[in-house]
Amino acid sequence: MNKDQQPVVLGKIGASHGVNGWMKITTYTDSVTGIFDYSPWLLNERGQWREVKVLRWRQQGKGVIASLESVDSRExxxxxxxxxxxxxxxxxQNLPEGDFYWRDLIGCEVTNTNGYNMGKVDxxxxxxxxxxxxxxxxxxxxxGKRERMIPLVMEQFIKNVDLLEKQILVDWDPDF
Structure with missing residues (x-):
């Protein structure tokens, strides 16, 4: 991995599960099992990213658990x-035209249809x-606003998303 590359965070390791090194996985993907569509995983241990291999995984209740290579014990x-x-x-994964990842919206300038600059997506x-x-x-x-909460509802409130220009056009009253 190049030092300039920052991995896209898709989840985090949770508590251990059992005595054989299995662990709970907190996922930030749309579906709880979607994190397993990506490989290889990189783990951030004390600020250092390293590659790991998922040996096995399974759904456990509403969550998921996984076993990683070289992790054989609860400790x-x-x-x-x-x-x-x-x-x-x-x-x-490449997304269809008009779709975007949330991370792509962070930092975009938000302007309403009357041209008022409402700030940036935080x-x-x-x-x-x-x-x-x-x-x-x-x-x-x-x-006098510090922040605004705008529903991410395409066509009704979000009129256009231009990822190249990092601009989002909204139909939203700046005083709301």
């Missing part, structure tokens, strides 16, 4: 608790009914 699994799981950008929240853009307002926002 070895516990050492990895809270390590981030990432993959290289090249491992990410994060995205999953609420169940629809995702929400958390837009950090500009320092001298005319409406």
């Amino acid at each position: 070895q699994a516990q050492i990895l608790t809270n390590c981030e799981i990432g993959v290289l950008q090249e491992s990410m 994060q995205i929240l999953e609420t169940g009914s629809n995702d929400v853009l958390m837009v950090k307002a500009n320092v001298k926002d005319a409406f």
Whole structure:
């Protein structure tokens, strides 16, 4: 891995599961098993990324557990608790035209249909009914806002996403 490459974080290692080195996996993918569509995994241990191989995995209740190469005991699994799981950008699946990854929206400028600059996307929240853009307002926002929550509902509120220009056009009142 090139030093300049930053892996895309798809999850993290949770608590150990059993005595044979299995561990719970917290996933940030759409489906709980989607993290296993990516290979190889990279683990972030104390700021250093290293490649690991998933030997086996299975769904366990509403979550998933996995066994990694060279992790044979509960103690070895516990050492990895809270390590981030990432993959290289090249491992990410190409999306159809008009689709995007959440990470692509972070940092985009948000402007409403009247030309008002509402700030930049700081994060995205999953609420169940629809995702929400958390837009950090500009320092001298005319409406005194610090942040705005804009539903990530295409066509209704999100009129256009231009990833090349890092611009999002919204139909949203800046005072709301």
